[in-house]
Amino acid sequence: MDMFSSKPPAWADTAVHAMSLQCPQCRTPSIEAEAVWLNRRSPVYDNDRQRKWQEFYKCGCGCHWWAWSSDRPPNEYRDREPVNPINPPMPDWPRFFDRPQDG
Ligand SMILES: [Zn+2]
Secondary structure: OOOOOOOOOHHHHHOEEOOOOEOOOOOOEHHHOOEEEEEEEEEEEOOOOOEEEEEEEEOOOOOEEEEEHHHOOOOOOOOOOOOOOOOOOOOOOOHHHHOOOOO
């Protein structure tokens, strides 16, 4: 099954809204679900202008549920600054990034 398909799977029709990213019936985390489908057709904008969408999960216990993508716990990459090649963070930053223009 294609989780990015635009067509909802049949089981999504009976999904119940879970308050966190785990099965409301057996507490199985979303990553262990048998199938997942993201409803990317209708993203919703939060108060803080963050885009969120529905994530549907088909649990092995027979329960179908969904949660907002914004309910996902913050991941470890969120706070990390992207590497800026213009301002190398270390003096020994590879020369590759500040190579003078050819020509
Ligand atoms: Zn379950």
